[in-house]
Every structure is written in structure tokens, then in C-alpha cells.
Amino acid sequence: MESLGELERAVMDQLWSRTAPVSAAELRDALADRGLALTTVHTVLTRLEGKGFVAHDEARPRRFAARATREEHAAGLMHEVLGQAADRQAVLARFIGSASPGEADMLRALLADNP
Numbered sequence: 001m002e003s004l005g006e007l008e009r010a011v012m013d014q015l016w017s018r019t020a021p022v023s024a025a026e027l028r029d030a031l032a033d034r035g036l037a038l039t040t041v042h043t044v045l046t047r048l049e050g051k052g053f054v055a056h057d058e059a060r061p062r063r064f065a066a067r068a069t070r071e072e073h074a075a076g077l078m079h080e081v082l083g084q085a086a087d088r089q090a091v092l093a094r095f096i097g098s099a100s101p102g103e104a105d106m107l108r109a110l111l112a113d114n115p
């Protein structure tokens with residue numbers, strides 16, 4: 001799974017927070033504090049599309065949306081890290097050991113619901 005640069009992450013955060021596809025101009029406006037040119041936003045969207053994070057429609061102007069939710073992305077990263085571990089049990093044990101009591105309870109409930 002491809003990693004995200006800082007600007008790519010900002011664009012994805014915008015896309016993940018939306019319920020409908022958005023144009024590059026709308027994204028530029030939402031990221032106005034960064035002073036981005038529209039061409040820069042298009043470049044970032046093209047790169048994200050190449051990495052498989054974003055899809056666009058054929059309308060004019062094109063509208064962009066995330067291909068997966070933020071949660072699906074995070075779960076994919078977790079699976080990728082586990083897949084690279086020589087000792088998955090040790091990685092999971094450290095992860096669970098660092099979880100707060102509330103997170104541990106949530107993990108137990110999720111595991112009980114997904115035998």
C-alpha cells in the first residue's frame with residue numbers, strides 16, 4: 001500500500017470528510033490556508049489516483065472521491081505491517097499491550113462479535 005505525503009494526506013482528509021465527490025476547485029478552496037494553485041491540487045489528485053486512493057467521474061468539472069474510507073485505509077496499513085512482521089504474535093502482543101483499558105475492552109468486544 002502506498003504511503004501518503006503531507007499534502008496528499010491533507011487532500012485525503014478533505015475527501016474522507018465529504019459525503020459526496022468534490023471538484024479540484026472545491027478542494028483548493030477547502031485548503032485555502034495553504035495557498036495552493038489549482039494546478040497543484042490537480043497534480044496531487046492525479047498522483048493519488050495513480051496510487052489507487054482517488055477516483056474521478058467524467059463530469060465537467062471532474063469530481064473526485066476517495067476509493068476507500070479512512071478506516072479501510074488504516075486497516076489496510078495495519079494488515080500490511082503485520083504481513084511484513086517476522087513474528088506476528090509478538091507484534092500483536094505489543095500492540096495489545098500498548099492499548100488503553102478502553103481500547104482493550106473494545107478489542108475484546110470486536111473479537112467476540114467476529115469469531
